[in-house]
Amino acid sequence: MSEAPRILYCHCAYAQVVPEEVKAAVLHRLCASGVAFDAVADLCEMAARRDTTLQRLASGGAVKIAACFPRAVKGLFHQAGADLPADRVEVLNMRTLSAEAVCQSLEGGVLTPNLPVEKSPAALAAAASRTKP
Amino acid sequence: MSIRDQSTLRVILYEGADAQPLDSGGTYAVMRSLLERGFAVTRASLGGSVAPADRTELLVLGRFAGGHAPRLEDAQGRVAVESLDITGLDADAVAGRVESQRELRGAARHGEWRPWFPVIDYDRCTNCMQCLSFCLFGVYGADSAGRIDVQSPDQCKTNCPACSRVCPEAAIMFPKYKAGPINGDVVTAADLGRERMKVDISALLGGDVYASLRQRSDDAKVRFSKERDEKKALAERQKCLTKLAQAGDIPAEVLMSLPPPDEILRRAQEAKAKAAAALQAQTTT
Known part of the structure; x- marks a missing residue:
């Protein structure tokens, strides 16, 4: 049986884009659950600094990340040189989901990978034109 | 540091x-x-x-x-x-x-800088270098492989998402922005249409918001020298800048803090030269 996914919580400390009540409820429930987890103040700030902590957080197996939009989270980790493994990451968007939905998923254990993986047609065409002899 | x-x-x-x-x-x-x-x-x-x-x-x-x-x-x-x-x-x-x-x-003190900077979606980016060419603040550069890269995120102007507006593929995100797709939400066909329309709006202003700004600034200088009324001059400048801010979603304080027209021109030329060099490197590799 595979190990339960790790949990990473982003507090988005330097902006008010994640509803305060959602952040508070998710963090509260994580603390009350007794489960081990990693928490960061703000993934954006760490990505801007290319903080090597993001490499540590991206490694170590399957992980559920409570943060914001999956496309943004993928880009932030990439910016820090710490690509997330698309088949082992599920991002729970605290900007759009309710605290209850986020908590249920975190506690559920089953991981549903949801990072975007497909390149846009324009990006594919541009890449193809660059590789033409 | x-x-x-x-x-x-x-x-x-x-x-x-x-x-x-x-x-x-x-x-x-x-x-x-x-x-x-x-x-x-x-x-x-x-x-x-x-x-x-x-x-x-x-x-x-x-x-x-x-x-x-x-x-x-x-x-x-x-x-x-x-x-x-x-x-x-x-x-x-x-x-x-x-x-x-x-x-x-001596570890990092957090919270002294609000993390506002562009994040590139490389699944969408075509490496066209329009963002590098557009940004006057040296945020962008190209890496050793000639790929567009956010090299100086702390030089980005807080709350200014203007470069994401000029990206034809909606490949530039600002995760702390209020709305999609700039905040990282899924890009729809309608979003791409909207992005293109926004570029067209800036084209209506003269094809280059900086060129437009220079022109307005020069015009204003003439008017200001005639009027010699600082309050009127400031009001006029603010009016001009407000129009530009609306066209590019650029915060007025960012436009107000822009350097003099000569310096804007120099920076714009420098950015365009960097973009041209990166594009040239792509075709030769």
Whole structure:
């Protein structure tokens, strides 16, 4: 049986884009659950600094990340040189989901990978034109 | 010092064997207090797993037996480990102790810069270099492979998403922006249409918001010299800038802080030259 996914919580400390009540409820429930987890103040700030902590957080197996939009989270980790493994990451968007939905998923254990993986047609065409002899 | 040169401190809230766990309210208060101050915190307990260790210095907090922090040492001698007993301390006092440890180690002080900067979606980016050519503040560059790269995020102007407006593929995100797709939400066909329309609006202004700004500034200079009325001059300048701000979603304070027209021209030429060089490198590799 595979190990339960790790949990990473982003507090988005330097902006008010994640509803305060959602952040508070998710963090509260994580603390009350007794489960081990990693928490960061703000993934954006760490990505801007290319903080090597993001490499540590991206490694170590399957992980559920409570943060914001999956496309943004993928880009932030990439910016820090710490690509997330698309088949082992599920991002729970605290900007759009309710605290209850986020908590249920975190506690559920089953991981549903949801990072975007497909390149846009324009990006594919541009890449193809660059590789033409 | 660049924001990239600073080391970080990993804080562990230890609630495992040989330590008295905090009650859930206490754990929440300590975690929240540390996160609000910018620290990365791992809650270690007997259930679940966390990210592996690297060479980041560790500060281990816990309610240890007898109220004494044990002396800890990395068995492999690679990582510095410090422990701190927090028995009887409230969340603010814990945060204060951690802050003192951060200062002692010269680790990064968080929260002094609001992290507002572009994040590139490489699944959408065509490497056209329009963003590099557009930005006057040197945020963008090209990496050794000729790929567009955000090289100086701390030079980005807070709340200004203008470069994302000129991206024809909606490949530039600002995760702290209010609306999609700039905030990282899924890009729809309608979004792409809207993005293109926004570029057309700037084209209506003369094809280049900076050229437009220069023209308006020059016009204003003539008017101002005739009027010699500072209040009127300021009002006129603000009116001009407001129109530009609306066209590109550029905060007025960013436009107000732009350098004189000659300097804008120099920077624009420099940015365009960088973009041209990167594009040239793409075709020759």
